[in-house]
Amino acid sequence: MPRPSRWNEIIEAAAEAFRTNGYAATSLEDIASAVGMWKGSLYHYIDSKEDLLFAVVRGPAEEILKQVRELSETDLPPTEKIRRATRSHVQILNSNFVYASVYLQEIAGRRKLPEWSAMDREYLDLLESIVREGVDSGEFSAVTNPRVTTLALIGSLNWLTHWYRPGGSLHADEIADQFCDLFLGGLISRKTQASRSQTITPLKTTKPRAKRTA
Amino acid sequence: MPRPSRWNEIIEAAAEAFRTNGYAATSLEDIASAVGMWKGSLYHYIDSKEDLLFAVVRGPAEEILKQVRELSETDLPPTEKIRRATRSHVQILNSNFVYASVYLQEIAGRRKLPEWSAMDREYLDLLESIVREGVDSGEFSAVTNPRVTTLALIGSLNWLTHWYRPGGSLHADEIADQFCDLFLGGLISRKTQASRSQTITPLKTTKPRAKRTA
DNA sequence: AGGATAACCAAACGATCGTTTCATTTCGCA
DNA sequence: TGCGAAATGAAACGATCGTTTGGTTATCCT
Secondary structure, X not given: XXXXXXXXXXXXXXXXXXXXXXXXXXXXXXXXXXXXXXXXXXXXXXXXXXXXXXXHHHHXXXXXXXXXXXXXXXXXXXXXXXXXXXXXXXXXXXXXXXXXXXXXXXXXOOOOOHHHHHHHHHHHHHHHHHHHHHHHOOOOOOOOOHHHHHHHXXXXXXXXXXXXOOOOOOOHHHHHHHHHHHHHHHHHOOOOOOOOOOOOOOOOOOOOOOOOXX | OOOOHHHHHHHHHHHHXXXXXXXXXXXXXXXXXXXXXXXXXXXXXXXXXXXXHHHHHHHHHHHHHHHHHHHHOOXXXXXXHHHHHHHHHHHHHHHOHHHHHHHHHHHOOOOOOHHHXXXXXXXXXXXXXXXXXXXXXXXXXXXXXXXXXXXXXXXXXXXXXXXXXXXXXXXXXXXXXXXXXXXXXXXXXOOOOOOOOOOOOOOOOOOOOOOOOO
């Protein structure tokens, strides 16, 4: 795992190529020429082509899972949890757009390595348990199947890679809020007007935790 | 365009291979051996590998567009149009699962051939115009951006290829109804109770609507 | 029955792929 | 300044890919 900036150039070039042409259709020469070196020289940084894919994809995958883990440990009301989880998802998609797109196209699809499948499943389970909280508390009275509901939300979010582009006219926060209004309105059905944003506490103040892996 | 049944075997084998391994990672030998012939013999049926991809994908893409076109020409209320469009989408995904999955993974992603892009855009525009009808009539009062709302719905539907499997415990009709309830509830927000099915005219003898919880 | 044509076999081609090898340059640091 | 390691150049490898070619077998039609 080299550190210097050249490594970042390689990963960025790989991510961009993977996103536009797909992993299998991208050759190491595509990546090498994009950073101005010979394809054989890439092997000073990697052991195989797959290393590039995993390096591209690891960051946002771990980040999005970390954020929903922390969110799940709070005792916010379910509506607010849904809103924050949606914002996290959209914001990570926005700020790591290329990497996240590669993950969704190359990992969440076909590639069934257990490492990534476990992350996908944990993320789904965490979101689903939030939905179940809302069902148990009576807030999400319209939900008949929490898993289907959760998958519908995740689908809308992940489909963003097909049409959203960072820097476009639609800002990430607006999209997240519109998704929340749409889904929470559906979840809550006809009940309180708690669907609007209420911003209980700022989003990323939860960092007193030093290192969790120790 | 040959006719006999062997052609169907080839397309089915190609579709299955494309779905599980991706188009670029699938070799013609994979397909040839699946149907029991030499890879060179495939060229009696095709002119290039891409022919197989387009043949796999054309059917459901045209079918789903045809159905929403016909729906758009009716004068049903917007809620019912949304419900029927959702059902069409899910049912086509269900009965042409492999072909549709290949389309969504290989065409709706990266491949930007104008023919398919035009179909994608027309489908999106037709659905969006349905949403706009509901906004104009006052039924979808919670919608602030019809395009984002439409893309959220399409995302949920297309993401089905990532978790739904035909023949599983969840039936296509149930999923479609749950999606409709979720999205229409969100669209209508707090207003009439028109969110429930109401089934104006049977689409294809709408199943006795599995009774849900009391 | 026989001839045309469809269907397929079998082998090979050139291109390109991921990877390896070794030589060469560049750079950090004592 | 010089030396060792990091970084890259340059070429080649075997494998595999999509495609072509030419021949062989099967099928259909009148």
